[in-house]
Amino acid sequence: MKAFLASLSLALGLAFLPAAVQAQEPLRIEITEGVVEPMPYAVPSFVAETPEAQQYADQISRVVADDLTGTGLFREIPREAHIAQVTSFGAPVQFADWKAINAQALITGSVSADGAGRVVVKFRAWDVFAGQELGQGMQFAAPAEGWRRLAHKVADQVYSRLTGEDPYFDSRVAFVSETGPKGERVKRLAIMDYDGANIQYLTDGGAIVLAPRFSPSGDRVLYTSYQTGFPRIHVLSVGDVQSRILQAGDGQMSFAPRFSPDGRMVVYSLSQGSNTDIYAMDVASGATRRLTSTPAIETAPSFSPDGSQIVFESDRSGTQQLYIMPAMGGEARRISFGQGRYGTPVWSPRGDMIAFTKQNAGRFHIGVMRTDGSEERLLTASFLDEGPTWAPNGRVIMFARETQGAQGASALYSVDISGRNLQRVRTPAGASDPSWGPLQ
Amino acid sequence: MTRWLPVLALGLCVLAVDAGAAETRPEPVIYAAPDCTSDSGGAGSDYAAQFAAAVQRCWVLDPADRAARVSLTLGFALTPDGRVKPDSLTLRHASGGDPGAIRRAFGAARRAVLRCQGSSGYPLPRERYAEWRRVELCFSPAKPAK
Amino acid sequence: MSHFTKALLLVGALAASACTNANRFEDDPALSRGTAAPATGPIPGSVDDPTSTAFFQQRVGDRVLFAVDQSTLSPEARQVLDGQAQWLLTNTDYMAVIEGHADEQGTREYNIALGARRANAVMEYLTSKGVSPARLKFVSYGKERPVEICSEEACYAKNRRAVTVIAAGGLTG
Numbered sequence: 001m002k003a004f005l006a007s008l009s010l011a012l013g014l015a016f017l018p019a020a021v022q023a024q025e026p027l028r029i030e031i032t033e034g035v036v037e038p039m040p041y042a043v044p045s046f047v048a049e050t051p052e053a054q055q056y057a058d059q060i061s062r063v064v065a066d067d068l069t070g071t072g073l074f075r076e077i078p079r080e081a082h083i084a085q086v087t088s089f090g091a092p093v094q095f096a097d098w099k100a101i102n103a104q105a106l107i108t109g110s111v112s113a114d115g116a117g118r119v120v121v122k123f124r125a126w127d128v129f130a131g132q133e134l135g136q137g138m139q140f141a142a143p144a145e146g147w148r149r150l151a152h153k154v155a156d157q158v159y160s161r162l163t164g165e166d167p168y169f170d171s172r173v174a175f176v177s178e179t180g181p182k183g184e185r186v187k188r189l190a191i192m193d194y195d196g197a198n199i200q201y202l203t204d205g206g207a208i209v210l211a212p213r214f215s216p217s218g219d220r221v222l223y224t225s226y227q228t229g230f231p232r233i234h235v236l237s238v239g240d241v242q243s244r245i246l247q248a249g250d251g252q253m254s255f256a257p258r259f260s261p262d263g264r265m266v267v268y269s270l271s272q273g274s275n276t277d278i279y280a281m282d283v284a285s286g287a288t289r290r291l292t293s294t295p296a297i298e299t300a301p302s303f304s305p306d307g308s309q310i311v312f313e314s315d316r317s318g319t320q321q322l323y324i325m326p327a328m329g330g331e332a333r334r335i336s337f338g339q340g341r342y343g344t345p346v347w348s349p350r351g352d353m354i355a356f357t358k359q360n361a362g363r364f365h366i367g368v369m370r371t372d373g374s375e376e377r378l379l380t381a382s383f384l385d386e387g388p389t390w391a392p393n394g395r396v397i398m399f400a401r402e403t404q405g406a407q408g409a410s411a412l413y414s415v416d417i418s419g420r421n422l423q424r425v426r427t428p429a430g431a432s433d434p435s436w437g438p439l440q
Numbered sequence: 441m442t443r444w445l446p447v448l449a450l451g452l453c454v455l456a457v458d459a460g461a462a463e464t465r466p467e468p469v470i471y472a473a474p475d476c477t478s479d480s481g482g483a484g485s486d487y488a489a490q491f492a493a494a495v496q497r498c499w500v501l502d503p504a505d506r507a508a509r510v511s512l513t514l515g516f517a518l519t520p521d522g523r524v525k526p527d528s529l530t531l532r533h534a535s536g537g538d539p540g541a542i543r544r545a546f547g548a549a550r551r552a553v554l555r556c557q558g559s560s561g562y563p564l565p566r567e568r569y570a571e572w573r574r575v576e577l578c579f580s581p582a583k584p585a586k
Numbered sequence: 587m588s589h590f591t592k593a594l595l596l597v598g599a600l601a602a603s604a605c606t607n608a609n610r611f612e613d614d615p616a617l618s619r620g621t622a623a624p625a626t627g628p629i630p631g632s633v634d635d636p637t638s639t640a641f642f643q644q645r646v647g648d649r650v651l652f653a654v655d656q657s658t659l660s661p662e663a664r665q666v667l668d669g670q671a672q673w674l675l676t677n678t679d680y681m682a683v684i685e686g687h688a689d690e691q692g693t694r695e696y697n698i699a700l701g702a703r704r705a706n707a708v709m710e711y712l713t714s715k716g717v718s719p720a721r722l723k724f725v726s727y728g729k730e731r732p733v734e735i736c737s738e739e740a741c742y743a744k745n746r747r748a749v750t751v752i753a754a755g756g757l758t759g
Contacts, residue, residue, distance in 0.1 A: 027571055027572045027574070027575045029488050032580050032581070035498075035501065129551050130526075164540045183731065187730075208727075210694060269699065276702060315696075343695070387693070405736060408735075417504055418502075
């Protein structure tokens with residue numbers, strides 16, 4: 001940062017120099033094509049500053065590396081290739097040794113345990129070729145069982161400094177854990193870290209549960225359960241794992257809920273007779289408002305980040321397509337016009353994109369488009385991809401992929417919005433319907 | 441300087457290790473885009489094209505980053521054996537992005553120039569040092585490689 | 587699923603009681619001697635008993651199938667539903683839950699709504715034939731409960747269905 005300011009002022013200074021002072025014109029060269037490849041970086045094992053910290057030091061630096069490499073934007077230089085050994089957090093960085101192995105970024109850290117069950121991690125990030133520190137060192141502390149969060153916090157900081165993006169590693173994902181054969185799937189509501197660690201089950205599998213949706217602050221999860229024999233929306237408090245039915249109209253099916261950005265409203269679908277419409281409910285008062293009223297199937301509503309609009313799917317044109325309407329209801333404009341069917345739209349946290357599921361020519365895709373429907377890009381293709389959810393920074397999308405056939409199973413995948421870096425999220429059993437929660 | 445992030449169930453707290461200089465965000469500085477014409481076609485074109493190709497290999501773009509749409513000109517000086525004088529690297533012009541994007545684009549361009557010189561410097565004709573003693577590299581990511 | 591399970595249990599219970607009854611007839615000389623046992627009568631609760639749920643499931647047909655992304659009733663479906671209506675009008679003690687289903691080729695939410703359309707189409711048809719709406723409920727399972735699990739049209743065709751599940755007495759839910 002400082003170097004940048006310095007160079008900016010230097011550039012400004014030069015701009016005011018009389019031309020005559022500059023004897024020979026510089027050689028001018030234009031470059032138009034770069035390469036798209038992960039940036040090489042090195043994370044030597046963090047230094048354990050106390051004996052109890054030893055077990056965490058290596059694990060934390062490993063998770064930091066997994067987070068960074070998992071983005072597809074960075075490539076870790078294996079520790080066997082390191083020349084310099086970092087044995088002290090405070091020692092000067094041997095830039096020449098890191099340059100020699102072509103590490104562009106270096107992350108050094110230390111871990112200590114305070115004897116009271118808390119772990120403290122410190123880190124610094126370096127731009128090796130510039131020979132400068134990236135930002136300033138920081139430290140985080142947490143109870144020992146939270147060591148993975150400490151690692152995610154460090155990785156989040158490094159990611160932000162290197163990419164300029166908001167981070168997303170210290171976040172959780174609500175999803176449906178799936179076991180059993182295809183015809184009798186046992187579905188349980190679960191929450192895990194974004195990387196599949198620390199799974200916590202929230203329901204027992206006695207009733208079908210579908211499509212959990214995190215509240216904007218991560219304190220509650222909406223989901224649809226068949227506990228009563230009919231699909232009904234439940235809201236679960238993550239802290240004490242208590243849930244209650246949100247919508248209780250007799251003989252009606254309610255599903256596809258999603259919170260408003262302020263967490264006070266829920267939009268959802270209600271089926272009455274052959275018709276499915278979108279409604280909004282004030283969570284505190286239970287007061288409802290009908291937002292659509294065509295005889296078509298209208299479902300999968302999702303708020304814009306500013307809360308002013310709702311994107312949803314409707315088959316009012318004859319096939320599933322995406323529409324945007326004001327948050328209080330009213331005239332909807334269609335935004336999807338390509339070949340095939342479009343469903344499950346989700347507004348990006350940055351507000352400029354809509355992610356969706358597209359079904360065309362016997363294949364399913366996860367795609368993104370701008371909010372006016374332009375610049376549609378399909379990021380994936382498979383037998384069955386569906387249900388995108390955005391990382392809190394809007395850079396990565398997670399979704400469910402079901403494989404074909406009688407032995408077919410569902411798993412979670414993530415993909416960069418550029419379409420690169422498709423990765424399976426490690427879960428112990430089948431998984432579907434991910435909902436990415438906020439940065440913690 | 442001490443900063444606190446939201447404290448949750450885990451009781452995570454955050455504070456800066458260094459009590460040094462406060463982090464400062466650069467003011468928005470958008471430079472007018474200069475004509476990015478290279479000295480191609482002239483006498484120096486052969487070695488200049490090789491030089492460009494060498495740097496290009498190290499210029500890493502992240503197409504999903506706004507920085508990948510920033511055009512910028514990097515100025516620097518070289519030693520007679522083709523090595524970059526590190527302190528001479530400056531951002532001359534930039535356009536097409538917010539300050540954060542420009543900062544990242546500058547970082548990527550600077551790394552490209554520093555990395556690709558390797559340990560032996562750029563292979564440039566020493567007898568024409570006067571021509572390439574100072575260089576302005578214009579990075580125009582119009583056509584990022586697939 | 588609970589209703590479907592209940593219906594199965596009901597069938598099982600009826601079958602079990604039929605066996606018990608048969609044994610008792612044999613064990614009780616007074617009854618067996620004094621009565622002309624109906625040689626041709628069906629075992630109550632069996633598939634041959636027109637008042638049984640087994641009869642409804644297998645002889646009348648408890649399900650109708652739909653074309654891709656459709657909820658309109660085919661002539662074959664109407665024929666089956668005519669039989670269902672007749673049965674329900676005859677056996678007035680029973681209630682029914684109509685389950686709508688979809689094949690796996692669709693998004694989860696849309697398929698729930700599609701299953702609701704299918705179940706509703708069946709419910710409307712049955713009520714048009716005189717079955718009291720108070721005896722009918724419908725629920726959609728979307729693509730959550732396929733009966734066939736291959737990923738081919740042969741399976742999909744059987745999964746795009748509405749199943750009328752017979753239940754005794756009051757409905758819950």
